[in-house]
Amino acid sequence: MGNEPLLRFRLDRHSGLPVYRQLVDQVRQALRLGILHPGDQLPSVRDVVEQVAINPNTVHRAYRELEHQGLVEGQAGRGTFVRRSLPGLTKQHDALQRRLTAWLASAHAAGLDDEAIEAMVARAKESAEREERS
Amino acid sequence: MGNEPLLRFRLDRHSGLPVYRQLVDQVRQALRLGILHPGDQLPSVRDVVEQVAINPNTVHRAYRELEHQGLVEGQAGRGTFVRRSLPGLTKQHDALQRRLTAWLASAHAAGLDDEAIEAMVARAKESAEREERS
Amino acid sequence: MGNEPLLRFRLDRHSGLPVYRQLVDQVRQALRLGILHPGDQLPSVRDVVEQVAINPNTVHRAYRELEHQGLVEGQAGRGTFVRRSLPGLTKQHDALQRRLTAWLASAHAAGLDDEAIEAMVARAKESAEREERS
Amino acid sequence: MGNEPLLRFRLDRHSGLPVYRQLVDQVRQALRLGILHPGDQLPSVRDVVEQVAINPNTVHRAYRELEHQGLVEGQAGRGTFVRRSLPGLTKQHDALQRRLTAWLASAHAAGLDDEAIEAMVARAKESAEREERS
DNA sequence: GTGGTCTAGACCACA
DNA sequence: GTGGTCTAGACCACC
Numbered sequence: 001m002g003n004e005p006l007l008r009f010r011l012d013r014h015s016g017l018p019v020y021r022q023l024v025d026q027v028r029q030a031l032r033l034g035i036l037h038p039g040d041q042l043p044s045v046r047d048v049v050e051q052v053a054i055n056p057n058t059v060h061r062a063y064r065e066l067e068h069q070g071l072v073e074g075q076a077g078r079g080t081f082v083r084r085s086l087p088g089l090t091k092q093h094d095a096l097q098r099r100l101t102a103w104l105a106s107a108h109a110a111g112l113d114d115e116a117i118e119a120m121v122a123r124a125k126e127s128a129e130r131e132e133r134s
Numbered sequence: 135m136g137n138e139p140l141l142r143f144r145l146d147r148h149s150g151l152p153v154y155r156q157l158v159d160q161v162r163q164a165l166r167l168g169i170l171h172p173g174d175q176l177p178s179v180r181d182v183v184e185q186v187a188i189n190p191n192t193v194h195r196a197y198r199e200l201e202h203q204g205l206v207e208g209q210a211g212r213g214t215f216v217r218r219s220l221p222g223l224t225k226q227h228d229a230l231q232r233r234l235t236a237w238l239a240s241a242h243a244a245g246l247d248d249e250a251i252e253a254m255v256a257r258a259k260e261s262a263e264r265e266e267r268s
Numbered sequence: 269m270g271n272e273p274l275l276r277f278r279l280d281r282h283s284g285l286p287v288y289r290q291l292v293d294q295v296r297q298a299l300r301l302g303i304l305h306p307g308d309q310l311p312s313v314r315d316v317v318e319q320v321a322i323n324p325n326t327v328h329r330a331y332r333e334l335e336h337q338g339l340v341e342g343q344a345g346r347g348t349f350v351r352r353s354l355p356g357l358t359k360q361h362d363a364l365q366r367r368l369t370a371w372l373a374s375a376h377a378a379g380l381d382d383e384a385i386e387a388m389v390a391r392a393k394e395s396a397e398r399e400e401r402s
Numbered sequence: 403m404g405n406e407p408l409l410r411f412r413l414d415r416h417s418g419l420p421v422y423r424q425l426v427d428q429v430r431q432a433l434r435l436g437i438l439h440p441g442d443q444l445p446s447v448r449d450v451v452e453q454v455a456i457n458p459n460t461v462h463r464a465y466r467e468l469e470h471q472g473l474v475e476g477q478a479g480r481g482t483f484v485r486r487s488l489p490g491l492t493k494q495h496d497a498l499q500r501r502l503t504a505w506l507a508s509a510h511a512a513g514l515d516d517e518a519i520e521a522m523v524a525r526a527k528e529s530a531e532r533e534e535r536s
Numbered sequence: 537g538t539g540g541t542c543t544a545g546a547c548c549a550c551a
Numbered sequence: 552g553t554g555g556t557c558t559a560g561a562c563c564a565c566c
Contacts, residue, residue, distance in 0.1 A: 055559070077457070106230060121255065286541060297517075371501055374501075
């Protein structure tokens with residue numbers, strides 16, 4: 001039976017973020033989004049290696065980092081398993097998600113590229129911080 | 135005249151992004167947002183070093199990269215100046231910016247932290263990509 | 269000036285303990301014994317490599333582990349530095365140390381080898397635990 | 403007959419020592435302490451598996467190692483039996499054992515935790531070695 | 537099969 | 552010079 005993995009990793013080689021860090025972030029995100037739950041098994045190191053064509057050590061590095069964060073536990077000979085979750089996004093946040101997705105569509109429609117969108121997000125965050133301090 | 139610099143750099147030591155890359159990104163963003171225009175002077179290497187406590191070489195490296203991208207020009211003994219701008223955010227985009235800022239405020243109000251917001255943005259982008267492919 | 273390192277590592281290849289773990293333990297012990305203090309620099313990765321003839325990655329692994337434990341901080345281009353110490357052995361414990369050293373001498377005098385001494389220590393610990401539970 | 407096993411294994415998952423090695427060490431220690439004698443039967447693989455929740459292969463591996471050391475002999479279908487003992491701790495060493503146990507109690511009373519005690523033991527051993535060399 | 541450790545060596549970012 | 556990331560590949564412990 002082709003056990004489909006719960007999680008598929010995607011690497012962005014140009015992001016400047018270390019690969020192991022991208023893996024860590026994606027697992028954390030999956031925990032947040034409720035894609036992974038305590039007890040679930042992460043894709044095996046060898047699976048990930050096949051998926052994204054990186055070195056086993058790099059995957060291992062990422063999984064070790066997650067283990068340090070207490071999110072995951074590697075069990076020799078069995079696999080790597082989720083230990084705890086992260087404060088997640090529940091149904092209450094669906095409306096927010098929809099609004100954001102709609103916003104993104106508008107932004108694309110207005111001809112904005114990825115970097116421009118990044119710039120907007122950054123600017124919005126700065127505004128928010130200024131609000132907070134005041 | 136107490137020349138206030140047009141641009142203030144902000145480093146995030148935990149982002150995983152190389153420092154020089156954060157500098158480059160922030161200059162590009164400033165060009166997009168219309169904070170910097172052709173002819174404007176970038177903060178001097180010494181200014182930056184004072185601001186963010188990094189090594190001058192790292193600043194040089196970032197400015198060199200921007201020069202390589204044709205965005206900026208170093209003039210020996212005078213400083214580094216903007217040569218051209220980037221497809222920017224015009225007034226037509228103000229509405230978008232406002233909507234996004236409002237969205238962020240709602241998200242914060244809903245108790246979402248930075249990582250959760252990141253997760254939502256990532257998810258929205260994925261939705262957008264799926265749309266595109268279909 | 270031949271800056272003498274504060275710490276010299278010693279490996280036991282037959283102990284069964286992973287090398288990186290031996291390094292971690294020795295740094296922790298040095299913190300406990302007051303050999304290392306906050307602000308002190310650990311021997312550079314390359315120094316350790318020369319000292320004990322292991323791979324840089326292994327040293328790096330150990331230092332990263334210590335960093336995760338919050339004991340140490342790696343600063344790119346500068347070195348690795350102690351951040352905080354561990355509840356240490358003060359002068360109040362000198363008497364205990366002397367008694368133990370004397371005991372060890374007696375044990376050796378009685379012809380006990382290392383494994384026998386280990387066995388005694390293990391047995392003493394078990395006695396102590398039994399006491400505790402009762 | 404409810405044969406109580408002479409030996410109960412205890413695993414420390416965080417010690418860094420391989421499990422099979424912990425088993426081997428504990429058998430050797432039992433031989434030294436006179437808990438096991440030639441002719442005695444080791445706990446069956448199944449017993450051990452129940453006790454400490456590990457894979458039978460790992461127990462086999464440990465027993466094989468002990469057999470290789472000539473300490474133990476596996477008899478197909480019957481069990482694994484002690485062949486010879488190790489230079490042990492006789493009554494002459496009881497005094498030493500008592501002194502050590504007393505020392506440990508003092509150390510605990512002084513508020514030292516396990517790692518601190520380890521540090522003291524390590525330090526005492528170093529002192530002993532220095533003595534020897536001189 | 538799984539994860540874990542170690543080696544060898546390249547290249548990058550930073551001071 | 553420093554630490555940090557990644558690759559390639561061997562071998563071990565465990566299920």
